[in-house]
Structure formats: C-alpha cells, structure tokens
Amino acid sequence: MKRIMKSLKKIVQFSSSKKGAKWVIFFWIVFMILLSFTAPSSKEYASNSSESSISGKMPSEIAQDLYEEEYPSDDGLTALLVFHREGGLKVEDREKITSFSEWLTTDDKPEAFSSVLPFHQFNESIQNQMFSKDQSTLIINASLKENIDSDVANQAFDSLRNQFTRMGATDIQFEITGPAGISADTVTLFKNADFVLMITTILLIFFLLMVIYRSPIIAIIPVIIALIAYGVIDRILGIAGKWDWFTVDSASISIMLVLLFAVITDYSLFIFSRYRSELKKYPSHYEAMHHAATPLAEPIFFSGGTILMAMLTLFFTVFKPYNHFAPVFAVAVILILLAGLTLIPSMFALFGRKAFWPFIPQMDAADTNKHPFWEKASQLIVTYPKRMAVLLLIIFGLSAYQFSTISPSYNLLKSFPEDLSSRVGFEILEENYPAGQLAPLTVLVHQDQIATNNVAENVASLQALAKSIEETEGISTISPSITDEMVSAQVSLPKGFQSDSLNSFSFQIILDDHPYEQSSMDTVESLLQQKDELMKNAGFDSEETQLYLIGQTAKLVDIQSMNQRDTIVLITLVTLLLIGLLSIQTKSFKLAFLMVATILLSYFASLGFSWLIFKYLLGLDAISYRIPVYTFVFMVALGIDYNIMLLARIKERAKEVEWIQAVKEGVTLTGGVISSAGVILAATFAVLITQPLQELYLFGMTMAIGILLDTFVVRGFLLPTLLVWTTKKRKITFNCEDTLKK
Numbered sequence: 001m002k003r004i005m006k007s008l009k010k011i012v013q014f015s016s017s018k019k020g021a022k023w024v025i026f027f028w029i030v031f032m033i034l035l036s037f038t039a040p041s042s043k044e045y046a047s048n049s050s051e052s053s054i055s056g057k058m059p060s061e062i063a064q065d066l067y068e069e070e071y072p073s074d075d076g077l078t079a080l081l082v083f084h085r086e087g088g089l090k091v092e093d094r095e096k097i098t099s100f101s102e103w104l105t106t107d108d109k110p111e112a113f114s115s116v117l118p119f120h121q122f123n124e125s126i127q128n129q130m131f132s133k134d135q136s137t138l139i140i141n142a143s144l145k146e147n148i149d150s151d152v153a154n155q156a157f158d159s160l161r162n163q164f165t166r167m168g169a170t171d172i173q174f175e176i177t178g179p180a181g182i183s184a185d186t187v188t189l190f191k192n193a194d195f196v197l198m199i200t201t202i203l204l205i206f207f208l209l210m211v212i213y214r215s216p217i218i219a220i221i222p223v224i225i226a227l228i229a230y231g232v233i234d235r236i237l238g239i240a241g242k243w244d245w246f247t248v249d250s251a252s253i254s255i256m257l258v259l260l261f262a263v264i265t266d267y268s269l270f271i272f273s274r275y276r277s278e279l280k281k282y283p284s285h286y287e288a289m290h291h292a293a294t295p296l297a298e299p300i301f302f303s304g305g306t307i308l309m310a311m312l313t314l315f316f317t318v319f320k321p322y323n324h325f326a327p328v329f330a331v332a333v334i335l336i337l338l339a340g341l342t343l344i345p346s347m348f349a350l351f352g353r354k355a356f357w358p359f360i361p362q363m364d365a366a367d368t369n370k371h372p373f374w375e376k377a378s379q380l381i382v383t384y385p386k387r388m389a390v391l392l393l394i395i396f397g398l399s400a401y402q403f404s405t406i407s408p409s410y411n412l413l414k415s416f417p418e419d420l421s422s423r424v425g426f427e428i429l430e431e432n433y434p435a436g437q438l439a440p441l442t443v444l445v446h447q448d449q450i451a452t453n454n455v456a457e458n459v460a461s462l463q464a465l466a467k468s469i470e471e472t473e474g475i476s477t478i479s480p481s482i483t484d485e486m487v488s489a490q491v492s493l494p495k496g497f498q499s500d501s502l503n504s505f506s507f508q509i510i511l512d513d514h515p516y517e518q519s520s521m522d523t524v525e526s527l528l529q530q531k532d533e534l535m536k537n538a539g540f541d542s543e544e545t546q547l548y549l550i551g552q553t554a555k556l557v558d559i560q561s562m563n564q565r566d567t568i569v570l571i572t573l574v575t576l577l578l579i580g581l582l583s584i585q586t587k588s589f590k591l592a593f594l595m596v597a598t599i600l601l602s603y604f605a606s607l608g609f610s611w612l613i614f615k616y617l618l619g620l621d622a623i624s625y626r627i628p629v630y631t632f633v634f635m636v637a638l639g640i641d642y643n644i645m646l647l648a649r650i651k652e653r654a655k656e657v658e659w660i661q662a663v664k665e666g667v668t669l670t671g672g673v674i675s676s677a678g679v680i681l682a683a684t685f686a687v688l689i690t691q692p693l694q695e696l697y698l699f700g701m702t703m704a705i706g707i708l709l710d711t712f713v714v715r716g717f718l719l720p721t722l723l724v725w726t727t728k729k730r731k732i733t734f735n736c737e738d739t740l741k742k
Contacts, residue, residue, distance in 0.1 A: 008297040011341055016289040021346040028228050028343050035235035042234050045241025046250045048186055049320040051412075051559055058558040059528065063548035067444050070499040071506070075114050075143035077153075080178035081160070082425040084432075088135040089172070094127075096169040097138060103163060104142070110156035116142040132432035139429065144180050150187040157184060175425030182413065185422040189692045197254055198230075200687050201261045208683055209265075212676050217355045221347055222268040226261045229339045233260065233332050246327035247320075254691065255325075256332045258700075259634070262684040263307070263333075263641075266677045267300055267340040270645060272348050272355070273673040279361040285352035293345040299648040302585045303641045304337030306578055310637035313573040317566040319559070322629060374671025374716070378664040381717060385724040392718045396601050402608030408563075409622035410556045411516040415694040430514070436476050439515035441524065441551035443469065445535075446504045447544055455498070457539075460487045462505055465538035465547075469509060472530075474523030476510040515553045521560060524553045563625050570629060574636055575600065582640070586647060594722055595643045602714045603635050606706030613705070614698065624695040631702050638681065639710040642674050646715055650723070659727050667720050678711025 014020035052061060083089065083097055101120040103109060109116070117140050119127065131138050144153055157176050164174050176184075202223050209219035233256070241248040274292035282288040311333055314326035353360045381388065416423040429438055445462060463482040470478045485491045498505050513519045527534075531547040575596060582592035607628060614620045650666035657665065685707065688700025 005298055005301075008301050008341065009294050012293045012297040012345055013290055015342045015346045016286060016293050016349050018286045018349075021286070021289075021349040024342045024346040025350060028232070028339075032228050032231040032235075035232060039235035040238035040242055042237035042241060042248050042253055044238060046248045046253055048183075048251070049247060049249045049324045051555070052320050053318050053558070053562060054320055054323050055318065058562070059548070060550065060554040060558045063444060063550045063554065066446060066504075066548060067442065067506070067550050070444070070446065070501060070504040071496065074146060076146040076148055077144050077180035077183060078178050079142045079144065079157070079176055079180035080425065080429070081140040081142055082173075082175040082177060082428055083138045083140075084136060084173040084175070084428050085171070086136065089131070089138065093169070093172050096167055096172065097140075099167055100164055100169070101140065103167075104140075104160075110159045112144050112148050112152050112156035114143050114145045116140065134432065137428055137432040139433075141178075142180075150184050153180060153184045154188060157181070173428070175421045175428065177422040177425030177429070181422040181425065182416075185416065185420050189416070189420075196690060197257055197687060200690050201258060201684055202227075204683055204687055205261060205265055205680060208680050212679075213356075215356050215359060217351060217357055218272065221272075221351065221355060222265045222344075223261075225268065225339060225343050225347055226264040228343065229264060229335055230257070230260055233335050236331055236335070237328060240327070240331070247324045249321065249324040249328060251321070251696070252325045252328040254696065255630075255634075255688075255699075256328055258684055258688060259329070259638075260332060260336060262638070262681045263304075263336050264339060264344070265680050265684070266641065267303075267336075268344050268348075269673050269677045269680070270296055270300070271344050275348055276356060276361050279353055279356075280363060283363060286349055289345055289349040295648070295652065297341060298585070299644050300340045301337070302581065303644050304333060304340060306581055306640050306644070307637040308333045308337070309577045309581060310574050310633050313570055313577065314633065316569055316573060317562075319562040319566050321626065322566055322570075325633075374675075375668050377671065377716060378667040378720070381667060381720045382660050382664045382724050385721040388717060389721040389725050392713065392721070393601075396605040396713075396718070399606075399608040400601060400604035402611050403604045403628075406607065406611045406628070407622040408560075408625035408628075410518075410521070410559060410625055413516075414622075415624055417692050434476070434510070435514040436511035436520075439552040440479075441509040441511065441515075441549055441553060442506055443509060444504055444506045444548040444550055445540070446546050446548065448503065455493075455502075456487060456489055458505065459493070461539040462507070463487055465534060465540070466507060468534050468537060469527065472523070472527065474512050474519065474526075476512045479508045479510065482507070511553065515551070516556065520553050521557050524549060525557050528554075528557070560625070563629070567629055567632075570632060574633070578636070578640060582644075585644070586651070590726070591647065591723075594719065594726070595640060595647070598714050598719050598722065599636050599639045599643065599710065601718075602639060602706065602710045603632055606635065606709050607631060607702060609709070610702040610705050613701075623698055626695060627699050627702060630699050631706065634685075634703060635706045635710070639707065639714070642678065642711060642715040643719060645674060646670050646719070660724055663720050663723050667716070671716065674715060675711060678707055678715075682707040682711070 015024045052058070056065075083093070085093060089097075098120045101116070101118065104113070104116040105118055105120075119130070119138075119140050122130075130140075144156070148156075160176065161174065164172075175181075205226075206219045206223055209222065210216065213219065237248050237253070240246055271293055274296060275289055278288035278292040279285060282291065308330065311326060311329035314322055314329070317323045317326075348355055413423045413426050418424075426438070443466075445458075445465070447458075459482065463484075463486075466478045466482050469475055480494045480497065483491070486493060497507065511520045511523060513523075528549060532542045535542045535545060535547055578596050579589070579592045582595055583589050586592055586595075611623070614623055646666055649670050650662045653665045653669075654662035682704040685700045685703035688703075689697040691697050691700070
C-alpha cells in the first residue's frame with residue numbers, strides 16, 4: 001500500500017508541475033479528439049435492459065422459452081390498439097374502425113406488423129363481445145415481427161396514427177399500449193433526455209459555483225474538466241457497445257452523466273480549496289499546487305476506490321437492469337479517478353492565481369478556509385458529544401423505521417408521464433375492462449412424451465386441475481372452459497389447446513385483481529408453491545408432467561425475488577468491502593466501522609424521510625422497487641467520500657494536536673468546502689427531476705435529500721460526535737496511524 005501511495009503522489013506531483021501540467025492537459029485533449037473522430041458515441045449502441053435475469057433461468061423465463069418451443073410463432077411483441085370515446089362509441093365510429101381494420105390487412109400497412117386481429121371479418125355478435133360493457137372502448141391486438149427495432153416500431157405506430165387521422169377519425173381517442181407500445185415509448189422518453197440532462201447539469205453547476213465562489217473561472221474549470229472526461233468515457237463506452245464487450249444500458253448513461261459531473265466537481269472543490277490556502281504561502285502557483293494536491297492523493301484514491309468497489313458489486317446481481325449498470329459505471333469511475341489525480345490538479349495549476357479572479361489570493365494573506373458556522377458547530381461537538389450523538393441517533397432511528405413501511409411498485413407504467421400513449425391506453429383499459437383481463441396468465445402443462453391414445457385421460461386431469469385452480473383465492477375465471485364433452489371427445493379440442501407436438505396443453509387464467517398489484521403476485525406465488533400438489537390431486541404424475549405459469553404477473557414474481565436477493569447481496573458486499581477498504585486507509589477497524597455504520601444509518605433514514613414526503617406531500621401510494629437499490633449504491637458510495645475527506649484532515653491535524661482538538665479543527669477546516677460540495681452534489685442529482693420517468697426523478701429527489709442529510713448532519717455532526725465520544729479519554733498527542741490501531 002505504501003508503494004501505491006508513493007506512486008500516486010508522484011503522479012499528482014507530476015501533474016502539478018509546470019511541465020507536467022501542460023503534458024497532462026495535452027494528452028487528455030488529444031485523446032478525447034482522437035476518440036471523437038474514430039469511435040462511436042455510446043448512444044449509438046445503448047439499449048434498455050429487459051426486466052429479466054442474466055442467466056435466463058428464472059421460472060417464468062424457462063416457462064416462456066418452453067411455451068415458444070411448443071407453440072412456435074413468428075410474432076414478436078404485441079401492441080394493443082385502443083379505441084375510446086367517452087359516453088360510448090357510435091355507429092359511425094364502428095364503421096371507421098372497421099375500415100381501419102381492413103386497411104391493417106392490406107399491403108399498405110407498415111411492414112413491421114406480422115399479424116393483426118381481423119375485427120372487420122367478425123360478425124356483429126362477436127364484435128360486440130370485444131367492446132367494453134359500456135360500449136366506450138375497443139381493443140384490437142396487433143403483433144410486431146420478431147426482433148423489430150424500437151425506432152422501426154415507433155415509425156410503424158406513427159403510420160397507424162396518421163392513417164387513422166386520414167380516415168377522418170379525429171374525434172375517436174386512439175392509443176397504442178401493450179408490450180410493444182410500452183417498449184417504443186420507453187425509447188422515445190430517453191431520446192433527447194441525455195442532452196437536456198447535460199445542459200441542465202452544466203448550467204446548474206456553473207450557477208452554484210458562481211454563487212458560492214464568485215469567480216467565473218473557478219465556475220467554468222470543473223465543467224471543462226467534466227466535459228473532457230465525458231468525451232473520453234462516452235467514446236470508450238461506444239467502442240464497448242460496438243464490439244459487444246458489455247451491454248451499454250440507456251438509463252445507466254443518464255445516471256453516469258450526473259455522477260461524472262458531481263464527482264468531478266467534488267474533487268475540484270477539495271483541490272482548489274487547499275490550493276487557495278497554499279497560494280497564500282508560496283509565490284509559485286505550481287509549488288502551491290504541489291503542496292495542495294499531494295496530501296489529497298490518498299483521500300481521492302480511496303474516495304474513487306470506494307465508489308468503484310460499490311459499482312463492481314453490481315456484477316454480483318442477477319437482475320439485468322442492475323447487472324448492466326456495473327460495467328458502465330466501472331469504466332466511468334476509473335476515468336473519473338484518473339481525472340481527479342491528473343487533469344484537475346493540472347488544470348488548476350495551469351490557470352494559477354488567475355483562476356480565482358476577481359478574488360485573487362495574495363502571499364501572506366489571512367487564511368479564510370475556516371467557516372464561522374462550522375467553528376461554532378465544532379465547539380458544540382467537542383463540548384456535548386454524548387448528548388448530540390444520542391439525540392441524532394434517536395432522530396435518525398425514527399426516520400429509518402419508516403423504511404420498513406415503504407410500498408414497492410412493480411408497475412413500470414406508473415413511472416411514465418401521464419400523457420404518454422402507452423400509459424393513457426392502459427389506463428383506459430383499466431377503467432373499462434375487468435382488471436385481470438389486462439394481462440391474463442397462461443397455464444402450460446408439459447410432458448416429455450404424451451401418447452396420442454392418452455389424450456382423453458390427460459384432458460380429464462386438465463379438467464380437474466383447472467377446477468382446483470379456479471377455486472383458488474384470487475382466481476376469477478379459466479378460459480377455455482374444459483367441458484365433459486371435451487373429456488369424452490364428443491367435441492374437438494379448441495384451437496391452440498394442445499400443441500402440435502402433442503406434448504403440451506395450455507389454457508388461460510384471469511386474475512381477480514390488477515395483474516401488476518401485490519395481491520395478484522401473491523396469488524401466482526401461491527400457485528407456484530402448490531403446483532406439485534395441484535398436479536398430483538388432478539391425477540398427473542408430478543415427476544413426468546410439469547406445470548408452468550406464463551405471463552406478466554408470473555414475471556413480476558421473479559422480478560420481486562431477484563430484487564430481494566440482489567438487495568441483500570449488495571448491502572452485504574458493499575458494507576464488507578467498504579469496511580475493509582476504509583480499515584486499510586485509516587488503519588483502524590473501529591473508525592472504518594463508525595464511518596460505514598453512520599452512512600448506512602443515513603441511507604435508511606434518508607429513504608424513510610423521503611418516503612414520508614412522497615406519501616403525504618406527493619400523494620404516492622408506492623415507489624418503484626428499484627429506487628432503494630439505486631439509492632443504496634450511490635448514496636453509500638458517494639456519502640462515504642465526505643467522511644474520507646473529513647478523516648483525512650483529522651489524521652493530518654492529529655499528528656500535531658490532541659485527538660479531540662484534531663476532530664474540532666478537522667470539522668472547522670473541511671466544513672465549508674464539504675458543505676459546498678454536498679450542496680452541489682445534491683443539486684446535481686436533483687437535476688434528474690427534469691427526466692420524464694418518475695422512477696428517475698424520485699431517485700434524484702431521494703439522493704438530493706440523502707446527500708444533504710449526510711453532508712450537514714451525518715458528516716457535520718453525527719460522525720464527529722461519535723469520534724469524540726468514543727475516544728474522549730485519550731488525551732494524546734499522537735501519530736494517528738499508531739494510536740488508531742489501539
């Protein structure tokens with residue numbers, strides 16, 4: 001470790017030198033320009049990660065693969081074409097829809113569609129059954145071809161809307177929802193989101209730095225550094241996407257952009273805060289940067305290391321949207337760390353005193369790094385450590401308790417803007433059709449070999465199975481009904497009831513409740529737990545014949561299972577890794593434990609507090625199940641940064657003064673810069689509020705709240721009071737590393 005620290009200091013010292021600063025900046029800019037001309041952008045190969053496992057071996061995935069094998073089809077995702085008029089569709093509306101249905105069967109329809117339900121070919125009796133009870137709504141199913149690109153699907157949907165308008169149906173509400181509509185809308189949402197996010201982030205950071213430091217050059221330098229780093233990261237991710245090194249997830253790029261600007265700004269603040277102090281001691285601005293950046297090499301390295309370790313733990317997740325974040329963030333954090341150790345000190349060293357214009361620091365001027373508020377706060381901390389610690393632990397404990405009351409939502413559509421076609425269409429269906437019909441479940445009964453002469457026996461067993469399932473709580477109806485005539489072969493089996501291979505039978509289940517609600521998921525989970533018993537009671541040999549459930553609700557049960565598993569894995573791994581890494585840095589398990597424990601308490605309290613805001617102020621009854629996981633990884637990784645910076649300064653002072661005085665001075669000296677960094681970091685994540693997806697802007701709000709609590713309360717008061725309280729009796733002027741081992 002000593003060799004690593006020695007090498008890091010040499011890198012920082014080279015980057016701070018007159019010659020080295022110019023070479024470092026030259027290298028970064030040339031590398032960025034070369035990549036911009038030779039490598040693709042990450043957006044060209046970015047995709048949305050499906051809500052599935054990385055192995056593809058979850059029960060619903062195995063069931064889906066088997067169903068596609070037994071009932072092969074060229075169809076891809078299904079689009080639900082929704083026609084609606086308040087008060088009921090009129091006769092002339094039906095005529096227009098019929099004409100539109102006829103057009104959908106001609107060669108003029110978009111080539112992206114493989115099949116469309118021929119509404120116009122049905123007699124009036126069958127057509128009437130397709131309408132909602134109040135005759136206000138009609139659904140027509142349309143299937144896209146397999147593996148159709150989302151952009152092509154969007155063009156096809158636009159063609160449908162244009163054609164329907166040309167037919168004069170402007171007064172009929174026409175929406176496109178279902179899996180295909182949702183997928184296409186998801187791509188549309190993120191089309192220009194990154195550009196808006198980048199511009200908003202840049203303007204916000206520039207504005208806040210101008211307000212805090214009142215220097216236009218200081219405000220623009222971190223933005224320039226972040227843009228250079230982004231230019232390199234974006235193209236490296238583009239290369240990775242082009243050569244299929246890993247999946248470049250669209251959502252991860254958006255959050256990575258925020259992370260990049262936030263961390264680069266944080267490191268810039270830490271460096272130029274020290275740099276300003278050193279410029280008052282040394283005439284050469286390169287020498288001043290040498291003395292400012294060298295002590296920060298270690299905390300920046302461990303800060304970047306903790307973020308990187310947290311991101312790498314995502315590789316151990318099994319849920320694709322989590323797992324696919326890992327490589328994108330790993331690449332980004334490594335390059336951010338390199339920029340923190342090279343590009344940031346080089347850029348500030350090159351600008352010198354001019355960077356602080358119009359408030360240029362002069363030689364022998366008074367050091368203004370001590371903030372009056374934090375001087376008073378530090379005095380309170382060392383005077384009443386026990387009282388303050390206990391009070392804060394109680395408040396945070398009560399807030400953390402609210403974490404257990406969070407209701408997770410597995411309904412992706414609730415994250416979409418309220419005016420988006422796929423959400424509007426689905427909500428129309430919710431209002432006008434029985435909830436369970438929105439996403440029926442398919443029961444697949446499969447046997448490796450089903451003899452043709454055993455069909456009657458199998459149908460009798462299927463009848464008994466269907467009856468048992470229908471009697472289960474939470475099940476509405478079974479379709480088709482398996483009648484005695486079907487058992488005795490007096491009537492033919494319905495089309496699609498038995499697979500062409502004769503190895504499988506299938507029928508549909510309609511649930512009582514909304515297919516995306518927890519009650520429906522509990523019903524499906526109960527069926528899966530009882531499936532062997534159900535099969536046995538129906539007369540099937542459970543060793544030879546298997547029951548599978550296929551559908552959105554069955555998929556959600558697996559997502560819930562993966563999410564719970566990944567949450568436990570992430571919290572365990574991140575906690576252990578951070579304690580290990582911080583033990584190496586501080587050379588004290590106790591200090592490492594205190595730092596990680598306070599950040600974990602901050603995480604649970606922040607989520608609990610945010611949930612109260614979402615529930616009682618925003619009126620939400622649930623939040624996306626992903627938010628706690630995303631928040632944990634980023635809040636813990638970024639929040640620990642400030643603890644590292646604080647401890648680094650305390651360690652520095654502890655070599656000259658007693659421990660309690662070192663804590664006091666550490667809080668005073670770092671309070672201003674860490675508070676400024678925390679405000680900017682929180683504001684940067686708050687930029688996600690501009691994103692069109694509810695999941696992202698709630699995540700941004702949670703992160704902003706958590707970072708502010710962590711900056712001003714946990715790092716500012718809780719951790720220092722614990723540091724003083726747990727070591728108050730040690731009145732030692734000490735070498736920090738040796739004493740902290742005790």
